[in-house]
Amino acid sequence: MDVPYDLTSYIRVLKLASTPSWEEFSQIAKIAGAGIALVGLLGFIIFAVMTFVPGSKPV
Structure with a gap:
């Protein structure tokens, strides 16, 4: 390494x-804002799905 x-x-x-x-x-x-919004939307979708799954407890 010089x-x-x-x-x-x-x-x-x-x-x-x-x-x-x-x-x-x-x-x-x-582009950065769209990426942040996409990650937030994905998190919300996962939260919404987990809310309706039997046996899971919503936060």
Whole structure:
């Protein structure tokens, strides 16, 4: 592991990086929000199914 080489490659990547445009940020935010909503919906569906399963106790 060559530390100076690693640091220079990291610095090179950071110099190439730029802040996203508003459109790109908005698209990423929409996709992330949709993923969070999908996971929440899946959890709610599992909760609803487990509520109606005989022998289970709802929270």
